[in-house]
Structures are given as structure tokens and as C-alpha cells.
Amino acid sequence: MVKFSKELEARLIPEWKEAFVNYWQLKKNIKRIKIHRTNPELEVNRDFGFSIFDPIRYIGRKIAGRFSGGSGEEHETIQVKNRGGDEEDLYQTDLVQLVSEADEIKEFFERLDEELNKVNHFYKTKESEILEKGETLNKQLQLLVDSKQVLHDRRRKSFSGRSDSGSFPRSNSSSLRGSEYSESAGESAEPPSESSPTDSAIAALERNGVNYIGFPRSKTKKGKPKMAMRIDIPATTPTRTISAVTSMLWEDLVNDPKKENPGDFINRRKIQCAEKMIRGAFVELYRGLGLLKTYSSLNMVAFTKILKKFDKVSNRQASGTYLKAVKRSHFISSDKVVRLSDEVESIFTKHFANNDRKRAMQYLRPQKHKDSHMITFLVGLFTGCFVTLFSIYAILAHLNGMFSATTEVGYMEAVYPVFSMFALLSLHVFLYGCNLFMWRSTRINYNFIFEFSPSTALRYRDAFLICTSFMTMVVGAVVIHLLLRSNGFSPSHVDTIPGILFLLIAGLLICPFNVFYRSTRYCFLRVIRNIICSPFYKVLMVDFFMADQLTSQIPLLRHMEFTSCYFMAGGFKTHQTQTCTSSKLYKELAYVISFMPYYWRAMQCARRWFDDGDIDHVANLGKYVSAMLAAGARLTYAMQPTPLWLAMVIVTSSIATVYQLYWDFVKDWGLLKPKSKNPWLRDELILKNKSIYYVSIAFNFVLRLAWVETVMHINIGRVNNWLLDFFLASLEIIRRGHWNFYRLENEHLNNVGMFRAEKTVPLPFREMELDD
Template identity: 60%
Template sequence: PDTPQSMSDGSVEEGAAVADEVMAALERNGVSFVGLPGKKDAKKEGSGRGGRLQLPSTVRIDIPASNPGRAALKVWEELVNVLRKDGADPAAAFVHRKKVQHAEKNIRDAFMALYRGLELLKKFSSLNIKAFTKILKKFVKVSEQQRATDLFSQKVKTSSFSTSDKVLQLSDEVESLFLKHFAGNDRMVAMKYLNPQQRKSTHMITFLAGLFTGTFVSLFIIYTILAHASGIFASAGDTAYKELVYHVFSMFALISLHCFLYGCNLFMWKSTRINQNFIFDFMPNTALTHRDAFLMSAFIMCTVVTALVINLFLIDAGVSYPNAVPGALIVLSAGVLFCPFNVFYRSTRYCFMRIMRNIIFSPFYKVLMADFFMADQLTSQVPLLRHMEFAACYFMAGSFRANPYETCTNSQQYKHLAYVISFLPYYWRAMQCLRSYLEEHDVDQLAHAGKYMSAMVAAAVRFKYKATPTPFWVWMVLISSTGTTAYQLYWDFVKDWGFFTPKSKNLWLRDDLILKNKFTYYVSMMLNLVLRLSWTKSVMKIPINKNETRLLDFFRASLEIIRRGQWNFYRMENEHLNNVGKFRAVKTVPLPFQELEMY
């Protein structure tokens, strides 16, 4: 039987063979390795393995502790190695199985990044050849000097970037190695990772989006007629029902509106050739299209209005606990979100939950483009979080049994939690900026964090004014909110959208614009300015009843989401044109190995 030592030796030999194979393939294509013995040195050594490349005898898996899970794993390993008797021997150190999985994923990502870079090199070469061909044709047409054109054409055709096949050879080598070690010799599986293709859109998605939209409109008309006939929304109607419907309907309506506007963003990005999947580092075969976003928006609204109609029928029939229907809708929505089966856009749902985890546990996770983009969306969804707070309190406290909705609204803990929720998205975003500053040492990140901290201060002052509406706090609201709004507008226009570029050929804009009509940019700037001033409603005493106040609050929340929708387009346009986030086309993936020093 094999002893553990022999099994370990076999694993080391197998790993060394794979490493030798990779480096030999790279060396055949002109890649040299600094600090490792070459073929001539290896032959002089006269070892049993001849001219094969040798790796250091003590190499340890090294995964950077870039998140809480990896940090805890590293602490556990160190603790186990300290307690082991053979902990002094680096070769016998304990390595957790999870760490090996991380290392394998890092190596796979490195292969994918290398293959992606080689594909970009091939496209760059072909585009340059085509560009030279078109330039020469234009030169012949203008100057009528065919002989000079033939000379230039011959130079181009014999140049290294046109005749060299090293990139093709190296690409084939990477593909074969990935096929062997990461795809089980299944080419279809390998190409899903190395060269994912855009998912083909079908007319069924368009049909379903139209079907759910028409169903929603019909059901909403039915619900409006039934509610008016029963008088439930009259001034003397059921207050608890109106509160519940307002919060549940607003919660799902705001989510649906955001999905719809994201679909509009996807459509505009596609129309203007902005590659958002490349910028967000999404897989093309699983990324959402604008039709998918429209379908999700229509399905959400169709489902929530269906639940409200059923709830109203149950109330008229005198059924016990009819208000449990909206609660069942919330539970069903959570079940769909966490569903482990490959239905209802599982890859998108899992990506959303992973991004939300990174946001909630900021600054412990590395900030990616998708992370801070989603965190910015949350800063516009503070009313949604407040609605979720009321719904959770209402159903978890069992208030739907006797309808005492005041249990939540009059609770002091509820009011304190509402205050925390109001500035929580700004706190997450500020922590992301601080994490980016620690990694990049960019002073702009500190200034960016200051924008969100000023928003937290303004929110706290407005809450204090709501509790004690005195003239002093009115002035404090005006001063703090005006300063925050000016800060936000500067960052929107100058940093995020790239406008007000000095000496730009487009007045108050930037030199490079994707939209042909410059008037659209000016209108968007004015709209952004007006919608940033929606906080003025908090200091205006408008004589309206409670139902009208609810409608006005919902309208303000919807306008903020619309403002965020237009912000999304110009932010991605600026990223596409100027790479303001300083991202690279090919990721640099460090290999998870570290050479140990022997004493």
C-alpha cells in the first residue's frame, strides 16, 4: 500500500510535471524565465531529469487574505501549524482543502486572463492589417502612386505582427493545457470558460414581457375599480390596510422601476456600442439583456398586483387574516431570490447576492466596478429600504393578525432603525472609497468618501428637524443639505460624467461624446440638478392629507430612481471613453505560490 509520504511525493511529482509542461510551452514560444535554470544549466547539472526545468524544492500555496473568509482560513492554518510537532518543516505544513480550491481557481483565472489577452492581441493584429490596407487604398485613390503603395504594402505584409504565428501557437498551447487540466478533455466545457459567447435572444422573452405588461395593466385597472367600489381608500377607510398596501406596493414598484430603467440603460449601451459586460467583468453568456430586464420588471408588477387583487377579494369575503397575502408574496420573492435551482436567472441572482455581500461587509472585500456601481444604486433606494423595514416589522411582529400597524410606527426602536437605514447605503459607499484609497493611494478616493459622509450628516440633520421642527434646525437643514447637494453635483458632473473639461471643444462638456445631439447632455444636467433638490420638500409645509403625502413621497422616490437611471448611462459612457476607473483590458492574476526560505 502507498504510504502518505509516497502519496505526497506522487502529488509533488505530478504538480512539477504540470508546471514543467506549462513553462516548456511558454519557452517554446519565446518566453524566458528569470531566475530559473535554463536548458544548458540543467544539462550541466546532470540530474536524472535531464533538461527539464526545475522548480524550487519548497513552494507553498499563498492566497492573499483579501476578504474575511480567507483571513480566517489563514489564521486557522497558522494555528494548526503552530500546534503540529512538525510545524517547523515548511514542506510538512498543513494546507486547508479550501485553500487548495482557491489556488486552483486562481490558476484557472490566470489561464483565462492569458487566453483573453492573446485573443485581444490577435484582434489587434488583424485590425491593424485592415487599417493599413484601407489607408493605402485611400492613398492610391488620392495620389495615384501605385508603386509607392506596393512598397508600403510589402513592408506591412512582411512585418512581424503580420507574419508571426507565435500568438496563435501560444493560444493553442494555453487552450490545450486548459482542456487537459481544467475541463476533463471536454472542449465545449473549456470554451465556455475561455471564449464565452453572447447568449442568443429569443422572441419568447419579448412575448412574455408584453404578456406580463398587458396583464399588469388589466389587473391594475380591476384593482382600482374594486378599491374605489369598496371605499377602502376613502378618508374613513381601513388605515391599517392602506398603510400595508402603500409599503408593500411601493417596495415592489420601486424595484420594478429600477429594473425597467436598467433595461433602458442596457438598450442604450448596446445602441451606442458601450460594452458594459466588459467593464463590469460579466460573462457574456449569462449577462442580462435589456429584454430580460423588461421581463423581470413586468413580471414583478404583474405578481404584486395579482396578490393585491386576491387580498381585496379575501377582505370582502371576510376571511381571517387576509393581510397575510402580501406577507406570503414577500416570502415567495425571497424564496425565488435564494432558489438553488437553475431557474429564474440563477447566475444573475447569485451575482447579485455576491455583490450585496461585498457591499454589506465593506471594507473587508476588494472593491470592483460592479460593487461600487451597485452601492451607488442603493444610495437612491433609501425609501425602498424603509418600506422593507416596515414590512419586516409588520409581519415578524404578527401585526397582521389584529392590524395594529402602530406597533411598528410608534416604536422608538423602529424610529432609531429608520435613522440607521437612511444613512447605511452612504456608509457602505464611504467604506468602499476608503478601501480603494488603501489599495490605490489615490487622494480622490478620500474626497469621494467625503461626499458620502456629508450625505450622512445631512440625513441626520433632517431627522433631527423632523423630531424638533424649530427655526434653528430649519437653518441647519438648509446649510447642510445645500452643501451636500453642491458636493454631489460637482462629483456628478466633473468626476462621474467627465463634464466641464477645461478648453473643451464642446461647451461645458468633454471633447469625446457618444450621443450626437449635444442638447441631450444639457437637458440631463438640468434634470440632474432639479432632482438633486428634492430634499427641499422636507422643509416645506404643504397643507395636504396623509394619502396625498404618501403619493408625494412615492413620486419623489420614483424621480430619484429616474435620476439614477440617467446617471448610469453617462457614468458608463465616461468609463467607456476615458477609463476613469483606471481598469485594464486584461486582469493581472497573481499565481498562488510563494517560495519559502530554508534555514
């Protein structure tokens, strides 16, 4: 049977851990009581050492305990009083005469009162916040219903003007399906007259405190500004961004700012986007309600368990009395969260699931996939296959002398860039699987941080399965390639094998069928799209986290460029690589590819500064600019090894390294705090062993200096240089995988510090003032 302390640790909400009952501290208090009671000398001194009446009290307590027999004379042990009044609960426990001399018991109940008051205060705060969100969402939903009615009436009026029948059915205001409205209705319909059916919907909007633009219904009071409804859709795509900027410039430069044009503020597309935003907000509201219910139930069980332990250790029946007070406290007695949860279920089922409760629950309560033993079996199977095939490859390569240089072109020069690309990608996926395992083990809520859906989020076993199956396929292709070459097959035919492998993996990535983690593959493609279009997308955590991964995969991007050139230019037919390595275009592309990841990351910083106004994003942008300069200097020095460019490499790389190290340790990891209770770390640490953090700082520092090899030019042979480059690229990926854990740990602790366990969803409808 699992101890409750471990169960509580596993089930509590990580971001709210400090707000839960400190069950572990209360257990320590009970342990002190037990030590005190099991020490006879201490018990005698406590009972007879203070007053001549103490022996009488001692005998009376023994007799009372024997006759009560644990039957529940709780009122003689403790009295729990609420001294906070009606506005706020503030519980305080008073001990009766018989136990008033027990300091350990008094300390236990003082601690218990503190925990109860803490839980009540936190629950009230979160409850009021979530009730306020519920009220706001109800108003947003009503505005959405009324706006759809306006849109429908405009469409109906437009159809009435074109057709004699005019018999278009009137919409149901409770139905929020966007498919009921045609494109022409939202974009090109003319506003109806004052006596049209739109009046009822406009009146409904006015009841919600806003006047629909273009249809003034009533005069505003003197001195009170006239309000209007506007739908704000976040510019989360390039199309929306360009549209928003163009619309803003057009209104400012061409249109009359005082002109009221209803078509600019409401149409079918905006209504559909607003509906999607409100639906997401309801899902997040329901999730927050679920968190509060979990918080309430777990704390109730914690109080029950700890009081039972107290009864057992102290031989006093106090749990019944105290639990009555706990049940009367706000976090148990309040039913507002339960009622609001039922209301959200009803609203969501009616408005967003077409009265299909099962479908609504799929949105509101997405089920997590259960761990499958088959995945574990497949990981082991592919791991064994990979080790076996790699051993065969190493033996065959050594026997055939494939790692030695030939007269014209070496085996490594033609094949290494192709296969090393797959190897570097597999290493990164493997390290991501290790990250997932560590985040899960340390209770870092990575799904919430990345905003992943629990039902489709990748788990560490899944990442290991992708990695091992991928590498088994790659090493199998390498072995076949090597066997065919060593048996005298034509290089033009043999070298098509890595090309076929490249096409197979690219095809699997974009495969539309629901096989091999389609949701993860499509999520990856969406994130890559967001990164490439960085200035035009609102930057999320997962976007800039993935962009940081790309800055460590520049060798892989270079190999992708070589592979594309090698096959598209027909290099595999002649088995020559000079076409793709010595041309001017190749050298220019080398600069572009080396700059792109840093450029994308810099653009993300610029967009975040534009959205948030935080000057730290500008400083972070400077870090990536310095990295671009250092990368450009190293590339130029590799092509023109002159003393001037050597000095440029040393200067730019040194500045970039110091910049990066500072940002790694201070900003991304949150370490190097001089006044921290953990010297030069931070106050809160997830890993219990502090020395791991110091070792990680040193490890990151050493790997950040890998660029020194480009200056020292370690010459250990022509072929071995290829292996050295692969080794250095692997070290950078390892450094990034190591960096990932501490980056997310710091993000998680920031969420914990602000008790942030649910995300904030933007809402579409807002009020704006109009000039008379």
C-alpha cells in the first residue's frame, strides 16, 4: 500500500505545492509528540514537576482516558474556534486543562491552524478569481450569441432584397455553429434599416452594456462616453498580422476616424475566430475548476490522515472535533466551484457540442493515453537491433578500410554528411526523451509550459521509440550501403540508398494518415512554420524553445544543404562532391544557413519585445546578433585563414561566449544569485543534490568553448577531421539537451512562484469609446 505522503506528492498540483497542507512538517510534529510520550522520564517530569496538583491531574487524565475508551469525548481535548468572523475564516485551537502543559501538542495544533487558514485563504482567492472569469465568459458568450444574431439578420435582409420569397429561416440564438452563415453574409451584406429584425439583437447588445457600431439605439447620458463593441482577433498568423497592419494604416491614413462602418468590426470570419477563442476559454475555465476541486479534496484527505496519526500517537480523540471545523471551513463548505463546473458543462454542451454531452466531455476532459507495455517492448527490440547493426557496421568498415582516404574521394566525404545528418537528429530526439523522463520524475509540468494537450503529448517512452526505430533504420541502410560498395556495385547505384532513406523519412514526416504520432509530427511542422515566419506570429514558449534547439543544429542544417545538392545536382551519379563544396553558391549558402537559426531567434525576441514591451527581449536579441557575427567570422576564417580574420574570430567569439554564458546562467537558468540561501544558485531548487548544479555550470562552460577548436586547428588526419567535426556537433547537441532541463526547471519555478497553473486565454470582445 502506498503511503499517503507519496500519494500526495504524486497527485498535488506542482504549481500550487506551497499552498497545500504541509503534510510532511505536520508529520515531524507528530514524531516529536511520539518521542516525548515514549520517554518515561520526560513524562514523569512533565506530570509531577511543576505543581503539587499535577499528580491529581495525571491520575484524572489516566482515569478519563480509560473510561472514555476512545469513544469521542473530543470536547474535553480541544476546542476549535473561528476568530475571523463572517468575512474571513481564522481558526484557532484551544487546548483544555488536561493537555495544556504539552508543548509538543500545542505546537502541533498551532501548525495545524496555520495550515488550515493558509488553505482557506488560498482557496478563497482562487475561487474569486475563477468566478470572475466565469462571469466574464458568460458575458462574452452572450455577446457572441447576439453578434451572430446580428450577422444572421443582415444575411436574411440581404436575401430578402434579392428574392421575392424572403423565407430564409430565422436562426436560433443558442446555436453557435459558424456553418449556418455564408461568406457573403458576413462580408458584403448591407446593414439593414432601423426597423429591420436586427433591432432585437442590437437591443440585446445594449443590455450587455455596449452599443453596436453603426446602429445607435439610444442617446447616451450627458458626460458619459458612448461605448461600442469590437472583436479583437489576435494576430497569430502572417495573414492576420498583415491584415491588421494594413487595416490600421488604411484607417489612419485614408478613412475618417469618426466614420462608423459596421463592416469593419463584424463579419463571419471574425465571428468564427471569436467562437473558437471563447470555446478555448471555457475549456481552460473548466480545467481551472477541476484543479480547485482536486486541491480541496486532497487537502481534506491530508487533514483527515494527519489527525488520525495524532490520535494514534497521542492516545487522544481530537480528530472528530477538528474535522468538524475543517468541514465547516470555506474550502470544503463552499459549493460555488461545483455549481459553476456543472454550469460550464451545460453551457459547453449546448453551445459548442450541439447538445452532445459525450462530445463536450471529450473537449473538457481529454483523456491521457495509458502507458503501453508494447512501446517498452519495441524500444528494447529496436535498441538491440541498433546495437547489433552498429557493431556489424564498425567491423565491416574496419575490415574494408572505409575510414581511410582514397586517391580521388574518400568514403567519408561522400557518405558522412548524409548519414551524420540522421545520427545528429536521432541524438537530439534521444536527449529530448531523457529530458521528458527527468521533467516527469521531478514533477516539472512541461505539458502546461509548452501548452501541449495531455491526450496527444509525447512521453519519454514515445521519444525513445522514435529515436531507436529511426536509428535502426539508418544504421541498417548504412550496413547495406557498405556491403554493396565493398562488393563492387556501381557508386551511382549504391549512393541512391541514403537518398531513398531521406525521402522516406521526409514522406513520413508529412504523411497525412494517423500513423506514427501524427499529432506530434504536425505539431512539429507548425512550430517550424512559426519559427520561419517569426515576425508575423505571436511567439509561444514552444516556438522559441524549438528555435533554441535549431541554433545547436547548424551542422545538421549544413548537412541537409549538402545532401540536397548532392542528389539534386547529380553528384551521386559521378560520385563527386566538388560540385557541392567548391562552388561560390555553396559558400554563400553556408553563411545563410549559419545565420538563419540565430536570425529566427532574434526576430522572435523582437516580436516578444513588441508584444510585451520588456527590455530584456532586446538584450536577448543582442545575444543572437553577437552569435551571428561570431559564426560569420569563423566561416570566413575557414575560407581565408589570415591573421586578421583569426583576430576577428577570437574577439567576436569571446564576446558572444561571455554573453551566452551570462544569459544561460542568470536569465535562462536563474542561477548565480549572490544573496541566495544556496550559494550562487537560487533559493528554490528542484534537485536535492546542490553539487549537481555546480557541475552543470562547469559542464556548460566547457562546452560553450568548443569554438576554440576552429582556432587551434587540431590536425589528426584528413578522415579523422570529419569524425572530429561530428564529435563537436554531438557535444553541442549534448550541451543543448543538458541546458533544456534547467531552462524548463527555471520556467516551472517561475510558475510556482506565481501559483500559475492555468493559462490565460485572450477574449475577443472588448468595449471601446466613441467620440460623439
